[in-house]
Amino acid sequence: MKVMWVCNMLLPEFAEKINEPVLAGGSWMVALAKDMKTCNEIELVICAPYNGDTIKDLKVDNITYYAIPKKNMGEYWSSVTKKIKPDVIHIHGTEYEHANILIKSCPNERxxxxxxxxxSIYANHYLANLPYNVAKKYSFKDIIKRKNIIKTQKDWFENGEIEKEIISNVNNIIGRTTWDKACVHMINPKAKYYYCSESLRDSFYKTKWSYDECEKNSIFISQGTYPIKGLHMAIEALPQLVKEYPGVKIYVAGNNISKADTFMAKLKRGYYGRYIEKLIESKNLKGKIVFLGPLDEKSFCDRMKKSHVFLSASSIENSPNSVGEAMLLGVPCVSSNVGGVSDMVKDKEEGFLYPFNETYMISYYVGKIFGNKELALSLSEKSKEKGEIIFDRKNNLETTINIYKEVINK
Known part of the structure; x- marks a missing residue:
């Protein structure tokens, strides 16, 4: 069975070989590809767009990769697809123009x-409860890029139109939550929906959280660079926790978007970062928010495992991999009850879920975990058990292959 993947980025092992930038993200694709290349019945070919002028192809460790130039992409897709002759094409993600061009250029493929x-749905939640007077403002960087928070939301709506077109034109959809199933049905009620969870990064299957070894009264957030991730909401919740647990800290993976310690840093900062700085100052939380910088897989896993609580404060998610990784480790989790999160976490048994805009519930639930060792241990054990079921890589591989077979045999 020859399977052609279409990804939005060059996967790391290929990017390194052809001297292209190795981008962050796509860990679920890397994990599934690693498992799939050991499967004798699958010949895997992975294609992705890049900024070069010619097609590049290379076989690396039993996977054939293609880098497809973004210019004249329709012609390139046609020639590459004819060369590959795939039994099925698996498009990862629905919001990218390269996938839309492929479908239009090669309409007869499976x-x-x-x-x-x-x-298309996330765009409705992009402002994430920010005051409108904040969302409409510009920093110097925003002026230069001609893009503030409101304009970025408009861009998401525009990309959402591409997504709707793709979902409307592909009648086989893989999802993993009731939420994404409902959204797909709204766009294309005739589509055949298949359930398959995602496989996560290797490190999170190999270790586990320990109450005795974690940094007490610490919270870990996986990212906070744009409003949807809800860093501002987590900061709103922190003063109440400081009253009860003065040593509390929030650790945030990724660059310090609020940084303004030099003139150049101020110029490079978007308005959301400026708002985060003002929020920290106005609530006297200096030193309570620690930005960790970019973290590789091991460093991310180690920091998450060291934390007392993992917090997902997003305004919308499907099934956030960060929550999944916390579950695999057994880190007690508090999450906004948005999108498909409730399909992952059973409230009050495997973690705590709260309405996104009720930040006082963050304080309450995190405080409950901080103050109760037995509760923390119970949440840890049950969430880990659930995570090992949902994110079972062998099962996910088998399910994916069975979906391919069904699509081919239609």
């Missing part, structure tokens, strides 16, 4: 598309 997020 397609299946997997949902990641859903930009």
């Amino acid at each position: 397609y299946v598309t997997s949902i990641q997020g859903l930009t």
